[in-house]
Amino acid sequence: MSARSKARKRALDVLFAADVRGETPEQSLEAESLRAAARPERASSWPYAREIVQGFIDHAEEIDRLIAANSTGWPLDRMPAVDRGILRIAVWEARYNPEVPVGVAIDEAVELAKELSTDDSPKFVNGLLTAISKDVATA
Structure with a gap:
């Protein structure tokens, strides 16, 4: 697994934790930052994970509006929390990180959905991100 794939998974952990604990993403990010400082073996994936989560925080309203x-x-609040987190990461990457091609953001999101969510989630995530990518392309 690439360092960026690991970072996406860590970012998902942060967003998911915030969602299910009723915390803000900022609170969850701060808690994970403290854990990351104590675990140097995971240091390589933390900077990009932090960038993803901070990117979502900075653009949350626009990202959630697009989703x-x-x-x-499927209103945002009815989606499984893991799918919501996966979508938020992929939309941030596709729209706000020019280093990540839209297709890569979608593929990585679908892989996370295959690994961590329901049997229907990969198709849902792929379809939704494909539709959003048209909005991203015109932005």
């Missing part, structure tokens, strides 16, 4: 606007029949 909600392109999700037919």
